[in-house]
Amino acid sequence: EDKVVQSPLSxxxxxxxxxxxxxxxxxxxxxxxxxxxxEKKAPTFLFMLTSSGIEKKSGRLSSILDKKExxxxxxxxxxxxxxxxxxxxxxxxxxxxxxxxFGRGTQLTVWP
Amino acid sequence: xxEVTQTPKHLVMGMTNKKSxxxxxxxxxxxxxWYKQKAKKPPELMFxxxxxxxxxxxxVPSRFSPECPNSxxxxxxxxxxxxxxxxxxxxxxxxxxxxxxxxxxxxxxxLVL
Numbered sequence: 001e002d003k004v005v006q007s008p009l010s011x012x013x014x015x016x017x018x019x020x021x022x023x024x025x026x027x028x029x030x031x032x033x034x035x036x037x038x039e040k041k042a043p044t045f046l047f048m049l050t051s052s053g054i055e056k057k058s059g060r061l062s063s064i065l066d067k068k069e070x071x072x073x074x075x076x077x078x079x080x081x082x083x084x085x086x087x088x089x090x091x092x093x094x095x096x097x098x099x100x101x102f103g104r105g106t107q108l109t110v111w112p
Numbered sequence: 113x114x115e116v117t118q119t120p121k122h123l124v125m126g127m128t129n130k131k132s133x134x135x136x137x138x139x140x141x142x143x144x145x146w147y148k149q150k151a152k153k154p155p156e157l158m159f160x161x162x163x164x165x166x167x168x169x170x171x172v173p174s175r176f177s178p179e180c181p182n183s184x185x186x187x188x189x190x191x192x193x194x195x196x197x198x199x200x201x202x203x204x205x206x207x208x209x210x211x212x213x214x215x216x217x218x219x220x221x222x223l224v225l
Contacts, residue, residue: 034214036216041218041219042116042202042216042217042218042219043155043202043216045213045214045215045216048213088154088155090154092210094210098143098145098160098162098167098168098206098209098210098214099157100155100157100214102154102155103154104152104154105154
């Protein structure tokens with residue numbers, strides 16, 4: 001059975017801390033891994049990763065994929081209260097067009 | 113315009129009501145999706161439309177009826193819902209079915225009494 005597992009499920013930090021969120025997956029016919037940030041409502045797209053070892057970066061956020069060990073990490077440096085959200089990891093399989101397999105998410109809370 | 117819009121934002125309905133959720137995008141995307149998300153759970157795929165034709169139905173009960181009138185619009189018609197159908201309903205779109213990046217709308221929060 002295909003699985004996408006995120007850890008930790010929740011994390012509380014103070015502003016300025018650096019956090020690392022984990023996503024491991026076991027899926028057949030892997031095509032890509034996506035990270036989304038979900039605040040009150042819609043998930044907003046952060047990164048799409050398809051190749052191992054290539055870091056994607058956007059401001060204080062960065063992410064990398066390891067296709068050999070089947071995991072990805074999302075790093076957030078110098079966290080701010082606005083980073084508080086649920087971070088969702090999703091995997092796209094090549095054989096199931098359009099069906100994203102989501103993890104349960106990591107609830108990040110950043111205190112001032 | 114990289115936005116997916118959804119109306120209404122909130123909806124309260126009784127179990128005998130008929131209502132519709134609406135989703136719109138003007139990015140020229142040819143694939144549109146409905147997801148259901150319960151509290152503290154990830155989104156679950158319900159339907160996928162590709163080029164205005166239903167491509168995937170994830171064994172959703174018939175009280176949920178999707179419709180794609182044109183390439184920009186996606187509706188979800190609701191009839192005789194149950195309280196356990198209360199959830200956040202998310203619409204998403206992507207350039208084509210299977211293109212990895214799906215863009216989500218803000219969702220409709222539905223409460224069934």
